[in-house]
Amino acid sequence: MDLLKDIKNHSLIIANNQDKLEMLNYFSNNSVFLNLDFFESFNTYSKFNINYTFYLKEKFNIEPYLSDRLRKYFDYIDINKIYDLDKLNLLKNVKKQLVNDLIMKEKKRDYHTLYSVNDSYVPEFLSGEIIDISTKNISNKPVCLYKAKNQKNQIYFVYEKIVELLEKGVSINKIKVLNSSENDDIGLIKLLKDANIPYNLSKRKSLTEYPLMIKLITTLRNDGYLACKKMLEEVKINDITKKIFRVFNSFDSKLIIKNIDVFIHELKKLSIVDLGFKNAITITNFNDVVFNDEEYYILMNYYEEYFPKKYLDNDYLSNNEAKKISYPSSFTLNRHLRASVSSRLNRIDNLILVYPNKVIEEVIPSRITLNREVKEEFYEYFVKEETYLDDFIYLDFAKKRYDFDNYNIISPDLIRLNNVFLNKHKLYIPYFSGITKDTLDVLVNKHNTLSAYKLETFNLCPFKYYLSFLLKLDNFSGNIFTYIGNVIHKALEMKTKEGDYDLDFILDSYDFPEEESYKFLIFKEIITENVNMIEQIVSEFENSSLFKKVYSEHKINIDFDETFTLSGVIDKIMIDKENGYYLIIDYKYGDENYSPNDIDKDYDLQLPFYLMAYQKEEPELKPAGILYQQTSLLKETRGKINNYKMKGLIIDLVSVIERFDPSVTRIQGVSINKDGSLPKRSNSFISPMDLDKLIVKTEERVRDIAKKISLGDFKIMPILTDKNQTTNDSISCQYCPFHTICYSKNKHLGGE
Ligand code: SF4
Numbered sequence: 001m002d003l004l005k006d007i008k009n010h011s012l013i014i015a016n017n018q019d020k021l022e023m024l025n026y027f028s029n030n031s032v033f034l035n036l037d038f039f040e041s042f043n044t045y046s047k048f049n050i051n052y053t054f055y056l057k058e059k060f061n062i063e064p065y066l067s068d069r070l071r072k073y074f075d076y077i078d079i080n081k082i083y084d085l086d087k088l089n090l091l092k093n094v095k096k097q098l099v100n101d102l103i104m105k106e107k108k109r110d111y112h113t114l115y116s117v118n119d120s121y122v123p124e125f126l127s128g129e130i131i132d133i134s135t136k137n138i139s140n141k142p143v144c145l146y147k148a149k150n151q152k153n154q155i156y157f158v159y160e161k162i163v164e165l166l167e168k169g170v171s172i173n174k175i176k177v178l179n180s181s182e183n184d185d186i187g188l189i190k191l192l193k194d195a196n197i198p199y200n201l202s203k204r205k206s207l208t209e210y211p212l213m214i215k216l217i218t219t220l221r222n223d224g225y226l227a228c229k230k231m232l233e234e235v236k237i238n239d240i241t242k243k244i245f246r247v248f249n250s251f252d253s254k255l256i257i258k259n260i261d262v263f264i265h266e267l268k269k270l271s272i273v274d275l276g277f278k279n280a281i282t283i284t285n286f287n288d289v290v291f292n293d294e295e296y297y298i299l300m301n302y303y304e305e306y307f308p309k310k311y312l313d314n315d316y317l318s319n320n321e322a323k324k325i326s327y328p329s330s331f332t333l334n335r336h337l338r339a340s341v342s343s344r345l346n347r348i349d350n351l352i353l354v355y356p357n358k359v360i361e362e363v364i365p366s367r368i369t370l371n372r373e374v375k376e377e378f379y380e381y382f383v384k385e386e387t388y389l390d391d392f393i394y395l396d397f398a399k400k401r402y403d404f405d406n407y408n409i410i411s412p413d414l415i416r417l418n419n420v421f422l423n424k425h426k427l428y429i430p431y432f433s434g435i436t437k438d439t440l441d442v443l444v445n446k447h448n449t450l451s452a453y454k455l456e457t458f459n460l461c462p463f464k465y466y467l468s469f470l471l472k473l474d475n476f477s478g479n480i481f482t483y484i485g486n487v488i489h490k491a492l493e494m495k496t497k498e499g500d501y502d503l504d505f506i507l508d509s510y511d512f513p514e515e516e517s518y519k520f521l522i523f524k525e526i527i528t529e530n531v532n533m534i535e536q537i538v539s540e541f542e543n544s545s546l547f548k549k550v551y552s553e554h555k556i557n558i559d560f561d562e563t564f565t566l567s568g569v570i571d572k573i574m575i576d577k578e579n580g581y582y583l584i585i586d587y588k589y590g591d592e593n594y595s596p597n598d599i600d601k602d603y604d605l606q607l608p609f610y611l612m613a614y615q616k617e618e619p620e621l622k623p624a625g626i627l628y629q630q631t632s633l634l635k636e637t638r639g640k641i642n643n644y645k646m647k648g649l650i651i652d653l654v655s656v657i658e659r660f661d662p663s664v665t666r667i668q669g670v671s672i673n674k675d676g677s678l679p680k681r682s683n684s685f686i687s688p689m690d691l692d693k694l695i696v697k698t699e700e701r702v703r704d705i706a707k708k709i710s711l712g713d714f715k716i717m718p719i720l721t722d723k724n725q726t727t728n729d730s731i732s733c734q735y736c737p738f739h740t741i742c743y744s745k746n747k748h749l750g751g752e
Pocket residue numbers: 460461463464716717718732733736737738739740742743744745746
């Protein structure tokens with residue numbers, strides 16, 4: 001700073017804002033009294049009246065955005081000169097008017113001495129002897145330049161560097177993070193918050209993002225100035241409203257009313273800085289800092305495309321036009337910008353530079369000339385054994401430990417984490433625990449029926465059950481197949497109960513999905529063909545069977561325990577009263593089977609559930625079997641009797657089979673050998689004892705689920721052992737509408 005002691009009185013100092021503040025501090029601290037003018041390169045030199053944008057709009061119909069872009073050229077335009085380019089003559093005429101009407105006021109341009117501070121650019125319209133001065137010597141401390149593995153690692157680097165400096169005893173308000181992007185801020189703030197390190201995000205924020213400003217602009221546009229002013233009179237006074245009032249009071253109301261868009265443009269220029277804590281890390285912009293020897297600066301994103309921000313060749317005047325008035329080209333501007341940035345960086349004592357190695361592609365570090373030793377290092381984040389990020393690291397460990405315990409997934413840092421945290425390990429259990437006992441009781445008592453479908457859903461994923469049947473979030477609308485199923489079921493029910501049916505009436509009784517209505521005629525034809533065929537097959541079978549008593553659409557409504565009721569509808573029950581047997585049949589639109597392999601599947605419960613429920617209703621009767629009957633076939637297979645065979649399990653007693661199906665042709669896999677025995681290899685037989693066991697097992701399953709529901713045990717727990725081979729989705733998740741809100745572990749299988 002001693003370099004400043006020779007500054008001559010009545011000079012012009014060309015310096016940026018930080019250097020100007022530093023100089024003024026120096027002068028006041030050293031009792032130096034000088035009469036100096038200051039100018040910041042690339043700002044406008046002349047003085048403009050506040051009504052500048054309004055004036056250009058009214059007088060020349062120039063939109064305010066363009067007015068702002070033109071302002072910087074007027075310093076370079078000579079109103080006495082004739083230009084050979086139209087744009088320049090236009091600017092000359094505008095400037096003449098601006099000067100005449102006192103909207104623009106030119107200032108003194110001839111000085112004895114012009115001081116260019118720290119490589120500041122000296123515009124050509126200024127005259128005088130130019131002297132270069134530096135506010136400070138180049139630091140002799142080396143600069144550390146870190147290449148972080150990627151953008152995320154860059155954030156970790158900054159966080160760890162802050163912790164390192166704090167641990168070394170650097171005062172918290174002496175650490176400044178510069179040149180971070182918005183995404184960097186989000187990541188860094190998260191880490192600082194987790195570690196309880198106070199911070200100030202000291203960046204200008206446009207007020208256009210604030211709800212009050214949005215409302216204000218909308219009111220101005222739609223209802224005009226007076227309505228807007230009335231609205232403002234009713235809002236609470238705070239820093240934001242004070243700024244807004246200032247803009248309102250700066251302009252004449254008649255001017256505003258005539259030029260609402262220009263006024264909105266002026267309002268949109270307002271911004272605010274949140275000053276926050278006194279003792280805190282500061283995150284701010286490079287250009288907003290007054291550098292200080294005692295402070296530590298961590299400058300992020302130190303790579304060519306990002307720092308410093310460049311001037312581009314897309315201004316109002318082309319480079320050729322700008323050259324005619326000696327306005328600097330973008331090349332010149334960037335050269336000076338680099339020089340000025342380099343000058344500032346070279347003078348910072350405690351400087352740490354960092355950039356991400358990869359943004360989209362690999363980047364190259366900024367080509368700023370650093371006239372001091374630069375130490376380059378690579379940085380990659382590793383989980384540390386000691387950290388301030390307790391919550392974060394525990395959670396990370398707990399998740400990894402859970403993945404290992406449950407799915408044997410070993411993450412690379414699991415062993416290290418295990419060594420550090422095993423003793424403090426808190427179990428990570430992905431239980432859903434967001435429901436209170438009272439709410440649970442209300443919901444369960446309100447929705448206390450247990451059907452086969454609900455039980456299957458619970459076993460596929462308890463969380464899905466909770467959302468679908470307690471919170472009722474699953475609002476499925478019917479589709480064509482539900483429609484077909486309903487029509488065929490009804491036709492078969494009427495045929496069994498009343499001996500006939502009116503298909504047209506039934507077709508009209510159900511709602512065909514509206515969005516598919518153009519397909520109705522085609523489906524009507526298919527349904528009619530299928531109904532005619534299946535009705536004939538079912539009638540023939542019922543007539544031939546010695547299980548003479550047939551119940552169609554039998555409703556289940558049985559109290560199960562203190563809370564739950566079993567509910568559902570069994571399509572058909574056929575009873576042999578003479579021998580005390582019954583058989584359950586479920587109509588299926590598609591091809592379904594139930595084999596001994598399915599007995600262990602918790603999510604294939606429909607037939608066992610009906611069996612268990614009916615056995616409770618009719619304990620005197622004995623079960624003979626559980627079967628599916630396919631009701632609809634494709635054109636190619638329709639009408640071929642073999643394709644309509646029932647599928648499922650029937651007890652392995654010939655005497656029962658012969659009474660149920662005297663022709664022994666109606667059940668897939670069921671035949672009788674010539675010696676009267678049953679084939680050994682068929683999957684369609686079950687012993688009466690095993691069928692009884694299935695009833696007991698099913699009841700246990702239902703009790704278990706009922707208990708879990710009552711306790712609110714709604715784990716997010718899809719079945720991970722069974723998946724769709726094509727999509728890799730768990731069978732629980734493949735059609736689940738809740739996959740976006742459940743943190744599904746389905747992805748462990750490779751599914752979405
Ligand atoms: S997507 Fe999977 S894990 Fe999520 S609620 Fe549905 S079934 Fe459960």
